[in-house]
Amino acid sequence: MKWTTPQWIRTLAAASVLAAVVLAVVLGSVFATVRNGLAVIGDRAAPQVSAATDLYFALSDMDAQLANVLLAGDDASLAADRKAALGTFAQRRSQADADLQQIATDASTQKSVRSVLDGVGQYESLASQVILLDQNDAAGRPAANVLDLHRQATDLMRTTLHTVDGITTSNHDLLNATYQSDVDGTVTARVWVIVIGAATVGLLVAAQVHLRRRLRRRLNPALLLATLVTAGFTITGVALLAQESGQLTVAKSNAFDSIVALSQARAISYDANADESRYLVDPGRAAQYQDAFLAKTQSLAGLSGATIDSYDAGLDSAFKAYQENNSDVKLTGFFGTELNNITFAGERGAAEQTVAAFQAYERDDRRIRALDTAGDLHGAIAFDVGTAAGQSNADFARYDAALKSVIDINQRAFDAAIGDGDGRLTGWTWQLPALAALLVAGLVVAGCWPRLAEYR
Template sequence: MAARAALRRRFRATVPARLRLLRAATLLLATAVAVLLPAAGLAANGTWDSVAGRDAPRTTSAADLNLALNDMDAQAANILLSNGDAGKGRLRTPYDKATGFYGGARREIGHDLRTLAVAAQGDRADEKTVENLTDDFAEYQELIGRALENDGHAGGKPSALADYRKATDLLRGKLLPESRTLVASNDRAFDAEYTAARSALSAQLAATTALSLLLLAVLAHLQWYLARRFQRILNPPLLAGTLCTLLAVILGAQMLTSSSGDLREARRNAFDSVVALSRARAIAYDANADESRYLLDPDRREQYARSFLAKSQQLYGIRGATLGTYDGGLATSWRAYETDHQDLRFTGEFRRELDNITFPGERAAAERTVETYAVYQRDDRRIRALLTAGKEREAVEFCMDWKPGTSNAHFGAWMAALDKATDINRVHFASSVRDGRSAVSDLLPWAVGLLLAAMALTALGLRARLAEFR
């Protein structure tokens, strides 16, 4: 009898202590998961704020600046080409179009410089680059202004051309390299933010999974202990708490994996293509400007022909191609691609996009971009052939007119196709940002609420058992 009484006293002393220990472990682990998930959610929202509000806009603003600089210089050349002699012999439609585009590009540059100045705050290297761009652009505008003023005087074309040469040399020597530096710098900053955020999400998912598995193990052990000690199969509140915990874990893991997946979709699948296509657009405008410079400045025609070919290779690279062989190489390599989409015999920005086809309609838009680009390239050879044949006026009119079938009309069709491909990726970038925010706002409250319910149910389930020892 004494031995049985001693065993009973030991049972009454040990069991409640074990239950309290298991309850404490359960509540502590549940609290840790309930704290970790909101912290991860807040960090994810902070990442989306940075991505959508800072990283992507400043990268695209730098790319837009590069494009607008090229466009402004091209339109200045077009104004000089189409103005005739102080307006005598002016090509009216090309001149009016060029004047309007020139003003629009200048306004766009001012807007982009202001945006980039704000974005560069805190980064000394970018701040210095924007300062240099602003100063150099002021000098560039002065040179272009002088060129246009001289061109307004009878016989002023030689002086206008001399000023334009200085301006375009400044553009190519300083402004464009500086703007490309900003594109690369801002894109690298975005990529670093993306890499750090994905790593953090992976670490948070691993920590949440480990703590959650440990929590579920403690709950399972607690259920087993109660069944063994109290001869009951199940403890309903504790079972409900376990189910709440399991559901909370699933929702929390889904929030983290969805955030990580949406971030990858936004950056790699969508924005990488936006960057490639934005670069392509800026290069396209620069190549188009080289055509106008080629016609405007006879003494530099060889230089501008080489520059046009170099930009063509940046867009659609063909090993060893010259201006004379480029069209044939383009046609051959494109037919090979159309036969087999894995047969990519070319390099450049269009290759980057075709290597990253992700969304519905994107491949068709990208292919249409290359097809319209091929038409524009053939127009370039016609311009050079007309000039070689001594038909300079016809070459200028074909290059600058906007009638159907002319080079500018085909350039516009090319840019429209490129913009469509870019817009597909921009739309999916925005959609990924929305989905990433929704994953946090929709799932996090449920996960935390279920964890709090699990904690309450665990305490409730043990309350009656502990009351038996009072």
């Protein structure tokens, strides 16, 4: 049976409206998903990762300060250093408590958090005994019972830090999965939006062509406007999806990957600094702590085959090669990750300052070990805990400040990318798609209804 003109008009009009509604539903749902993904990344996963890495840092520095207390002992010349170590220990304990409170809000890690709480509680009990019993011991040479308690505390902290690292990994995996899902979703959605948008435009054009042929009308303004609205809405939607994908890449790949690597580097740096103090305070485990220091150094800025004695020359050579050619990154580890992911204004200069400050701190470590090997334990301790310019703790503080400046650059970029990505979606999670669909439907009715009336 041959279709009549009214049947064709009704069919094309209904198909156009239906296609416009489908387009609106697809855009609204995908933008809602992207916005939810941004919330997961920006408001849940990223803060939890940051809290976990900060907890690792705080706990590591607590143990470093405990070792520094033992290094100072009852030596009057080191009394100020002992007081400073005790003050920092208390500060890090409060910081760790705050981080634990934040992490505890995540139901998926509550079992691990309870384990960390138990470990920290036991550690603080042991640490309190160490501090109380060490008040009359010689600098760097605690009594056997104090040293035994200190070993128990340090070993317990190793186990606790391992659990904290698992919490970091769990939340980072969630962030990676959410990011990949959102990026893949925007790519798939763009294809569907183009296909559905093109189909809607095609139906609207077909309706106009049919009216022109059957009714000898050269132009239908309402259908023309509906076509332009649909085309504009499709192009805008596809462009916005591309922008959101770009913002997700900036936030996660360019910024947060560096934040995680550098935050972990900062936490491990404090743990390595603690190994340096443990090396002096516990001769029975000196070799173990020296190996641990080197392993953590390699995790920060890895050099294949480097030993404690050859590391400085290797680092200097690798860093000079990088400065001459920024694509020549010979370092592995967290610093290698960062040097391969320089993105934002000022980031390269800040990263290079960090590596230079790290070099100075590493050279200080060799001096500490040389003084101790030469039998000058007091000189090694004074240089290790000293905060005057050129002393180890002063150089470590300078290195830490440089490292934190690179983290801050990436953190600002991350916050801006998440904020911009969320801001661009205002109105696009259903409101604008629904209005566009209603507008197209209204224009289709306005364009076709008068023509249908001619057949009544």
